[in-house]
Amino acid sequence: MKNFFLLVSILLFLSCGEKENEKSITEYRQWHMVTLSFEGPETSEEAGENPFLNYRLWVTFKNGENEYIIPGFYAADGDAAETGADSGNIWQVRFTPDQQGKWSYAATMHKGENIALSEDPDDGTPVEITNASGDFKVIPSDKQGDDFRGHGRLIASNGYFQFKDSGKYWIKGGADSPENLLAYEGFDGTYRMQTSNDDGEAKTNDTLHNYGPHLRDWKEGDPTWQDGKGKGLIGALNYLSSKGMNVVYFLTNNIKGDGKDVWPYVSPDDFTRFDVSKLEQWEIVFQHMQSKGILLHMVLQETENETMLDGGDTGPLRQLYLRELLARFGHHLGMNFNLGEENGPADFTPIAQNDEQRKEMTRFITKIDPYNHPILLHTHSHEPARTNVLDSIVGFTDLDGLSLQVDKREGASGVVETWKSKSREAGHEWMITMDEIGMWHTGARSDSLDGNHDTLRRYVLWGTLLSGAAGVEWYFGANNRYHDLNTEDWRTRDRLWEITDYALNFFRAHLPYWEMSPEHGLINSKEAYCFRKTGEIYVVYLPDSKQYTIDLTEAGGDYSLHWYDPLKGGELQQGSIKTVQGGSVQELGFPPEADKQDWVALLQIVK
Structure with missing residues (x-):
């Protein structure tokens, strides 16, 4: 019986230890900046041994199969924006994790002539730094609205920016x-x-x-x-x-x-x-x-x-x-x-x-x-x-x-x-x-x-x-x-x-x-612009409130017709015509206000 209670005590101790370790790991948020600082060689912006050319800091971040090798940089005293420092022994790396969960990192620093320009990981002499490895946990972002930290990274895709x-x-x-x-x-x-x-x-x-x-x-x-x-x-x-x-x-x-x-x-x-x-x-x-x-x-x-x-x-x-x-x-x-x-x-x-x-x-x-x-x-x-x-x-x-x-x-x-x-x-x-x-x-x-x-x-x-x-x-x-x-x-x-x-x-x-393309010739005016996804949606910019037509020969079905005011914005508005039919040239009617300003017409397929 004593052995049984001893075993239970050990398991409880280990379990508590694991929970303590889980609690103590540093947490960052997805898409938020992670800044890691390392104490390394004492130097300065004007040092004879150029810290920008003759030292190289690389940090490898891993999360499952995801791996990023991120270059570090010389950071003087680590608070140079405030102190104006041009010397110190702090080196840093900045990283934005794109995945939630546990991450590890491993940092290496090397010294050598112009090593900052070298792609060979074995070049130069290793330099000892503090905090050279560790783990952290990434939890969901807490940002909303326009803040990029609530959406992730922008890349180029299909001719547009995309998260x-x-x-x-x-x-x-x-x-x-x-x-x-x-x-x-x-x-x-x-x-x-x-x-x-x-x-x-x-x-x-x-x-x-x-x-x-x-x-x-x-x-x-x-x-x-x-x-x-x-x-x-x-x-x-x-x-x-x-x-x-x-x-x-x-x-x-x-x-x-x-x-x-x-x-x-x-x-x-x-x-x-x-x-x-x-x-x-x-x-x-x-x-x-x-x-x-x-x-x-x-x-x-x-x-x-x-x-x-x-x-x-x-x-x-x-x-x-x-x-x-x-x-x-x-x-x-x-x-x-x-x-x-x-x-x-x-x-x-x-x-x-x-x-x-x-x-x-x-x-x-x-x-x-x-x-x-x-x-x-x-x-x-x-x-x-x-x-x-x-x-x-x-x-x-x-x-x-x-x-x-x-x-x-x-x-x-x-x-x-x-x-x-x-x-x-x-x-x-x-x-x-x-x-x-x-x-x-x-x-x-x-x-x-x-x-x-x-x-x-x-x-x-x-x-x-x-x-x-x-x-x-x-x-x-x-x-x-x-x-x-x-x-x-x-x-x-x-x-x-x-x-x-x-x-x-x-x-x-x-x-x-991102799915649309221009076809300005669909409108009976060289002064107008037309952007469309064939058979689904058409946007027409008209320079004034005159009568215009759109060629819908390529498209079947019925289309709702609404207007947008480029000078005032706001909600879509109703003009003189509510719907048009595909399969032929159609009149667009008049916008809500028959003045001389420009208007935008939006035609959407009625499903």
């Missing part, structure tokens, strides 16, 4: 300007190298962004650093999110380019040393953007500096640059890489990357990115400069699509259709986002000068979305008072954000847009 795990599609709208968003006075080591008064680019003085008009948009509980820095920029992002916008375009390196005020380095003339505290402050802003559901449109270079690193090749300097950005920011769920603004040669920028160099850069990003972020190429604005670059890369499978620039807005939809068609015929359909509308000197003017943005709304917003574009961003031009480099207040385009939000809401609520 990898849920399969839900996502469409973007937001700000292309100011492109030097990160030229912010609250970031360490940030200044403008020289002002600009050159023809063909926006004029600047020696003042960095402070986003003072958006201080009122910062909310209690929002992030700051160093005793309150960051409120203007964080407030600006809050405002943009409040208007329904979900993407911001920004450069990470404009040395030699417009602005000359953004770079990740300690110094703009040494491309092997990175400013840890500045990059940690960028990360605070990026995390806030993700919590607001704002896509990080990360533009890696400008046309003026695309040959600055390695003469345009993906040599050691470009590799190091890309590796650092990926290690520090690649964990973000809503992010795409852009190979560079106006990439490739043109009359005004003849010294540029060539076809093989941009392909090599794309291949390298694809190879080192464990998360499969979309990779886009920003184009020139007109022919033949645009086609000279794109004809040589269309069909290249590592490139996910185009960040499109178009000078003449009336032709924007046709350019989208052209490259969607060419890429499809080449066997790899591109995602095309309409990111910079011209002319270069004007772009999107302030509301005070263009109240309802009639031509932008018609030709660019609805015209390109109904031609297969995966989203729209608004560029503020070079010659406006509030332009592409000096804009401090996004409220100058408040109305533009509103009408963009109306369009995005319509697409989300009513369209399987």
